[in-house]
Each structure stands twice: as structure tokens, then as C-alpha cells.
Amino acid sequence: MNKCRRHRENLLAFLSGELSEAEKEKLSCHLETCARCGREISEIRETLRIADSLNPELEKGLAVVDWEAQAEKIVAAVWKEERRPRPAPNRERSWILAPRLRPILAGLLAGIMIGGLAMFMIFRESISPKKEGEKLFASGEFLDRVDVEIARRETVAYLDKSQYVLLELTQPSSEGGTFRLSEAAARETKELLSKKKLLNPQLERVRMAKAKAICDQIELLFYELGQINEDLTPAQRQEIQRMIEEKNLLLKIKLLRKELQESEV
Amino acid sequence: MERTNVAEHENIRNLLEKAKEGDRPAFKAIVTLYQQKVFALAYSILRNREDAMDLVQETFLRLYQKLDAYEREKNFQAWLLQIAKNLCIDYYRKNYSKRREMESPKGLEDLNLAADDGPNNPVSSDLRQIFSRCLEKLGDRQRLIFIMKHYNGLQYQEIAQVLNISVGTVKSLHFKAVRNLRTSLSPQLRLES
Numbered sequence: 001m002n003k004c005r006r007h008r009e010n011l012l013a014f015l016s017g018e019l020s021e022a023e024k025e026k027l028s029c030h031l032e033t034c035a036r037c038g039r040e041i042s043e044i045r046e047t048l049r050i051a052d053s054l055n056p057e058l059e060k061g062l063a064v065v066d067w068e069a070q071a072e073k074i075v076a077a078v079w080k081e082e083r084r085p086r087p088a089p090n091r092e093r094s095w096i097l098a099p100r101l102r103p104i105l106a107g108l109l110a111g112i113m114i115g116g117l118a119m120f121m122i123f124r125e126s127i128s129p130k131k132e133g134e135k136l137f138a139s140g141e142f143l144d145r146v147d148v149e150i151a152r153r154e155t156v157a158y159l160d161k162s163q164y165v166l167l168e169l170t171q172p173s174s175e176g177g178t179f180r181l182s183e184a185a186a187r188e189t190k191e192l193l194s195k196k197k198l199l200n201p202q203l204e205r206v207r208m209a210k211a212k213a214i215c216d217q218i219e220l221l222f223y224e225l226g227q228i229n230e231d232l233t234p235a236q237r238q239e240i241q242r243m244i245e246e247k248n249l250l251l252k253i254k255l256l257r258k259e260l261q262e263s264e265v
Numbered sequence: 266m267e268r269t270n271v272a273e274h275e276n277i278r279n280l281l282e283k284a285k286e287g288d289r290p291a292f293k294a295i296v297t298l299y300q301q302k303v304f305a306l307a308y309s310i311l312r313n314r315e316d317a318m319d320l321v322q323e324t325f326l327r328l329y330q331k332l333d334a335y336e337r338e339k340n341f342q343a344w345l346l347q348i349a350k351n352l353c354i355d356y357y358r359k360n361y362s363k364r365r366e367m368e369s370p371k372g373l374e375d376l377n378l379a380a381d382d383g384p385n386n387p388v389s390s391d392l393r394q395i396f397s398r399c400l401e402k403l404g405d406r407q408r409l410i411f412i413m414k415h416y417n418g419l420q421y422q423e424i425a426q427v428l429n430i431s432v433g434t435v436k437s438l439h440f441k442a443v444r445n446l447r448t449s450l451s452p453q454l455r456l457e458s
Contacts, residue, residue, distance in 0.1 A: 009440050016414070018421055046454070047447045050396045051415050058416055062301055070318075071296040075289060078326045 003030070004037055011041050015048065144206075151202040155211050156260050158199060159253045161188050162218045166250055169225075170241055178231040189222050196222075211260065214252050221249070277341050285332045296325050299342065302417050303349045309412040310353040312401075320356060324349040342419070343426035350409075350427055392453055399449035407442035410435055 007030050013019050014027050031038055097105075168185045181189065196219045203212040221243055232240070244250065277298075283291035303324050307317035327348050335344065400408060406428070413419045413427065421439075425432045 009436050012439055012443060013421065013436060016420075043447055044443055047443055047450065048415070050392060050450065051400075051411075051446070053393050054397065055416070058305070062304070065304075067297065067300060070321075071293055071300055074296050074300065074322045074325050075293045077322055078292070078329045079289065081326055082329060 004034060007031075007034075007037055008040055011037070011044055015041070015044065147202070148206045148208075151199075151206045151208060152260050152263065154195075154199055154202060155208065155215065156257060158192065158195060158215060158218075159257045159260075161192055162222075163250065163253050163257075165189055165192070165222070166218075166244055166253070169237070170244055170250070178233055179237045180231050181225075189225060193219065193222050193226060211256055214249075214256050217247050217249060218253070274341070278337060281332060281335060281341070284329070292325075292329065295328075299345055300325070302342070303345065305416050306346055306349050306409075306413065307353050309409060309416070310350070310357060316356065316360075320349065320353055323352055323356075327352065340423055340426060343423040346413070346417070346419070346423075346427045347429070389457065392450070392457065395453050396446070396450060399446050402449065403442055403445055407438050407445065410438050411442040411446075414439055 007027055010019060010023060010027055014024060019027065031041060165181070165185045165188055168181060196215060199215060200212070203209075203215065221240065224243070225240065277295070280291045280295050284295060300321055303321045304317055307320040307324075308314065311317050311320065324345070328345060331348070335341070400411065403411065409428070410424055413424045414421075419427070421432050421435050424435045428435070
């Protein structure tokens with residue numbers, strides 16, 4: 001069966017004379033003994049006979065065409081197409097590409113490439129993305145400026161809040177009895193005392209001596225205020241007011257604030 | 266169609282050499298020798314006479330441009346038909362894929378509009394027309410191989426070169442084509458017998 005299948009695909013080559021002598025002989029022997037393949041080849045012959053019957057028609061159809069004229073037409077078209085002026089390659093080269101300048105150009109090009117490579121090697125570190133966990137590098141000068149700016153802003157905020165509390169203390173009182181700071185001012189006073197502790201090292205580090213001195217005076221005043229009970233007697237209040245006036249604290253705060261705001265980094 | 270022999274091959278090589286140097290009569294001789302074969306192949310793919318004629322011209326123009334690329338040991342006919350086939354397929358893809366769906370297929374018998382039942386033709390007109398329609402119904406590769414084999418007179422080796430497939434595949438597809446044609450024709454054959 002498999003043998004038949006193998007032979008069958010050769011039947012057409014057998015009929016068109018495309019088998020080698022050995023293959024032809026082998027197939028002829030098989031056809032003598034195999035009725036099935038014998039039937040197959042006669043069916044193929046019949047089909048090809050019908051196919052061949054179209055040949056005369058095809059030839060007649062082809063004969064209608066004047067192939068001599070057609071060949072001339074084709075050749076003329078090819079010649080016309082091939083002789084058509086095409087955009088010529090630009091032979092006029094720029095003087096810079098002249099052969100005598102080529103060694104110089106080659107040297108220049110090599111120099112640019114080496115220079116580019118060197119630049120790449122030098123700046124590779126700075127242009128390569130930071131790896132995770134890698135520390136950010138910043139100059140000492142930059143960090144100092146950051147410290148000054150933080151201290152300046154913190155001090156301005158400290159002064160603002162202190163001014164608010166001091167203003168409340170210096171307000172003239174219509175009543176002659178005890179004085180009590182508003183809740184907000186009392187809370188602010190406590191916060192300012194603790195904030196001053198954090199501000200001290202900052203001011204010392206950036207050498208803002210004048211600001212530190214004024215802040216110290218304010219701190220002292222708030223410290224005194226903290227020692228006294230919540231209600232201030234008129235005498236105690238007068239004492240506080242005197243301290244504020246004597247040290248010109250409100251004026252100093254105003255001037256220092258102005259100075260710090262003007263010296264913004 | 267007669268097969269090319271060694272002398273013909275040598276003759277073609279000489280003509281090609283001359284054509285390469287711009288010898289117009291030599292190139293015309295090549296066109297005269299092969300234009301009908303190219304036409305038959307183009308027509309079998311496109312099945313439109315005018316388009317097939319245009320493709321013949323295009324094929325020879327391309328041949329002239331590629332003359333330098335031709336290698337002497339190559340089979341010239343197969344090489345030329347390969348150029349033609351590639352151009353036809355490109356043309357078909359660009360212009361036919363949608364159009365063909367709208368049109369009824371034309372058979373080879375349409376080539377000869379004046380065809381009638383010749384007294385010497387042993388096969389009836391009906392059978393020839395049916396055969397032509399059956400041929401159209403074959404798959405593209407089977408039809409192309411059948412036409413190249415029977416109407417272009419190409420050998421298996423040449424067809425394999427044109428289609429860029431193995432000789433074994435060509436043989437197998439040819440066998441299937443013949444079988445399919447036989448199956449499609451059998452009702453008519455029974456009627457006629």
C-alpha cells in the first residue's frame with residue numbers, strides 16, 4: 001500500500017519522462033503487477049488528454065496576438081525607460097571632501113571620537129542615574145546655606161508668635177483686677193519655650209548671635225511668665241510690661257524680623 | 266511547447282551577454298523567445314488579457330535592469346518566470362484581491378474568443394469548458410503548477426525554482442491537482458460515456 005503511494009506520486013513524472021532510467025524501470029515493473037496503480041495511470045492519462053485539448057485553443061488564442069509587433073513594442077518600451085535621463089549621482093563633491101583633505105578629515109574625525117569617548121568616561125558618573133541606596137552628594141557650602149535658611153525661617157516664625165503673646169501682655173487693661181492670658185496665648189507661650197530649646201543649637205551653628213540674644217530675652221520673659229500662676233496680679237503684669245518696655249522687646253522683634261526677611265537666601 | 270536543450274541554453278547565454286552590452290536585437294530575440302511563456306504564466310495568475318500583457322512588458326523591463334545579477338549556471342527560463350511570478354503576485358495583491366471576489370472567474374478558453382468545436386478536437390466543447398472551470402477551482406499553487414507543467418512546458422525542477430519550493434512538493438501538488446481535476450470531471454465523463 002505504502003509502496004503504491006510512493007509510486008503514484010511518480011506516475012506524472014513517469015508520463016512526462018522526468019524519471020531516471022532506474023526509477024522508470026522500477027515503476028514499469030510495479031505497473032505490470034499492480035492493477036490499482038494501472039487504473040490510476042489510465043485515469044491520469046485521460047485527465048491530461050482533456051487538459052491537452054485546451055492546448056490548441058490556447059495556441060489559437062496566443063496566435064491572435066502579433067507577437068513580433070509585441071516584442072518590438074516591449075523592447076521599445078524597455079529602451080525608452082532605460083534611456084530616460086535619470087537624476088545623475090551628484091559627482092560635484094564639496095571641496096571639503098577633496099582627496100587631499102581626506103587625511104585631515106580622518107584625523108579630525110578620530111579626534112572627535114576620542115574626545116567624545118573621554119568626555120563620556122569623565123561625565124559618565126554624573127550622568128548615570130543614581131542607584132538605589134546611593135547617597136546624594138551635596139557640597140558643604142550648599143548645606144550651610146540650607147542651615148542658615150532653616151534657622152532664619154524658624155526665627156521669623158518664633159518672633160511672630162512671640163510678638164503676638166507680648167502684644168497681648170502689653171495691651172492696656174480696662175479692669176483693675178487680675179489678668180489672664182488668652183488660652184491661645186498661654187498655649188503659644190508653652191510651645192515657644194520648648195521651641196526655643198530646639199532653636200538654640202541652630203542659631204549657634206549659623207552664628208546668628210544678634211537673633212539669639214533677642215530670642216534669649218524673649219525666652220527669659222516667657223520663663224518668668226511660666227513661673228507665675230495662670231492669673232497675673234496687676235503688679236506682676238506691670239512688672240512684665242516694664243521688662244518688655246525696658247528691653248524694647250517689641251521694637252527689637254520688629255527690626256530683627258525685618259532684617260531676617262530681607263536677608264532671605 | 267518544446268523544451269529547451271543545451272544548445273538553446275548556450276544560445277540564450279550569448280544573447281544575454283550581448284543584451285548586457287546594450288545590444289538591442291539580442292534583447293529583442295530574448296523577448297521573442299520567452300514572451301509567450303511569460304504571458305501564459307501571467308494570464309494563469311491574473312486571468313486578464315490586458316493586465317497579463319502589461320505584466321509581460323514589466324517583466325522584460327525588470328529583466329533588463331537585472332541582467333547583471335544573472336548567474337550563468339542558473340536556468341534562465343526558470344529565473345525569468347520567477348521574476349514574472351513575483352511581479353504578478355505583487356500586482357495581484359495590489360489590484361485584484363477585492364476585485365476578484367466581485368467577478369466570475371475566467372477560464373483559459375476565454376483567451377480565444379473565436380474558439381469553436383474544431384472537427385479535429387477529440388474532446389467536446391462542453392468538456393473543455395468544464396475542465397477550464399475545474400482548473401479555476403483548484404488552489405492557487407496547484408493551478409499554477411498545473412499550468413506551468415502543461416501549458417508552459419516546464420519541468421519539475423524548473424517549477425520548483427520558480428516557486429522556490431522543493432521538487433518533492435511540486436510533484437505532490439501536481440499529483441493532487443490532477444486528482445482534484447479528475448474528481449471534478451468525473452460526472453461529465455460518466456455522462457459522455
